[in-house]
Amino acid sequence: MDSIKVFAPGTVANVACGFDVIGLALDAPGDEMIIRRSEVPGVRISAVHGADLPLEASRNVAGVAVQALLQKLEDPKAGFEIEIFKNIHPGSGIGSSAASSAGAVVGVNLLLGEPFSRKQLVRFAMEGERLASGAAHADNVAPAILGGFTLVRSYRPLDITALHTPKDLWVTVIHPQIEVKTSDAREILKQKVLMTDAIRQWGNVGALVAGLYQENYDLISRSLEDVIVEPIRSILIPAFHELKLRCKEAGALGGGISGSGPSVFMLSKGEESARKVADTMNQVYAPLGVDYKIYVSQINTEGVKVIG
Known part of the structure; x- marks a missing residue:
């Protein structure tokens, strides 16, 4: 070729x-x-x-x-x-x-x-x-x-x-049309982590991997928690906490910041739930005056x- x-x-x-x-x-x-x-x-x-x-x-x-x-x-x-x-x-x-x-x-x-x-x-x-x-x-x-x-x-x-990728796992991503450079997002991170936070994070990582292999959506949901990076980086994203709360109320398993932001992702079981989450994202962001795009996707x- x-x-x-x-x-x-x-x-x-x-x-x-x-x-x-x-x-x-x-x-x-x-x-x-x-x-x-x-x-x-x-x-x-x-x-x-x-x-x-x-x-x-x-x-x-x-x-x-x-x-x-x-x-x-x-x-x-x-x-x-x-x-x-x-x-x-x-x-x-x-x-x-x-x-x-x-x-x-x-x-x-x-x-x-x-x-x-x-x-x-x-x-x-x-x-x-x-x-x-x-x-x-x-x-x-x-x-x-x-x-x-x-x-x-x-x-x-x-x-x-x-x-392992569970076959019914879907992703909904909202991308606010603002730029967050990865290099800048790294600069604001703490260089030291409390042992209690580290232990909690390790537990979540291990449980997330187990949840993927078991196709245990409840375990995946409980594991989607970041106690180290998200509390700091979330200040860069408009309406982050409301968005996350409303999406979980709409049926999302959970989610967080995608990469260094400003995009936010939510995992859901099934396409129907993922599209309901997309509707909720739209409801949260439409009044903010911030341009955005929403993607609903299976795992590739x-x-x-x-x-x-």
Whole structure:
């Protein structure tokens, strides 16, 4: 193949209690990318549609991720051109930089004949995240590449495992049209955590994983609690606490801040419940005078996929 078109899904990172370690992939929204072989060695970003992002490869997350892949490949003749269609707004909290990074490395890898496994591609995509936020975290790029729920057991060494995805689990996401940069959202976090809070958080992480495998929706609901990051970051999101309370009253299992915000996600059992939650989100945000978008999605268990 000389060219390929891929869909790179948006993602929800942290999933309440799993800061920097748990993420999930969405069916919508997602970026689209056309990747073409080039006779010119290296990587070039030919165009970015839908967002004002750098075309210089070393300043674009997709370019940086592919550069990391090509460096490992050690093929001085390999060259690629990438055209990006941004459907995930930068700074949205639903994995904009991760989608570009993930889609680029998966597409290039396919054109090369798949010299790397999908898990190996996560490390290259993390370099795009390093450019975007200053931290090479994997909780967005891992589910974007692998699909479903993923858990980062360790960063040194990198150790990622796929988790079970209950078939009736749906996600509703509201994206207020304000920007919260991941780097800024990280700066306000506390550097020390009380032992009592840490113990409570660990319990929730373990119970959430157990709930996913058992398809125990009550346990999943009880586990969607973040006592460390959410209390601080929630001040950046309009009507966050009312939104969360009203959505749970409408039938959501629970939720929280998606990534670093400002998007807020809610998990539900079944599509009907997820759409009721979307209606509630609309009721809460319509009077605020803040533009927003709402997405209702199943969990994407495939990750980045070829669409042309």
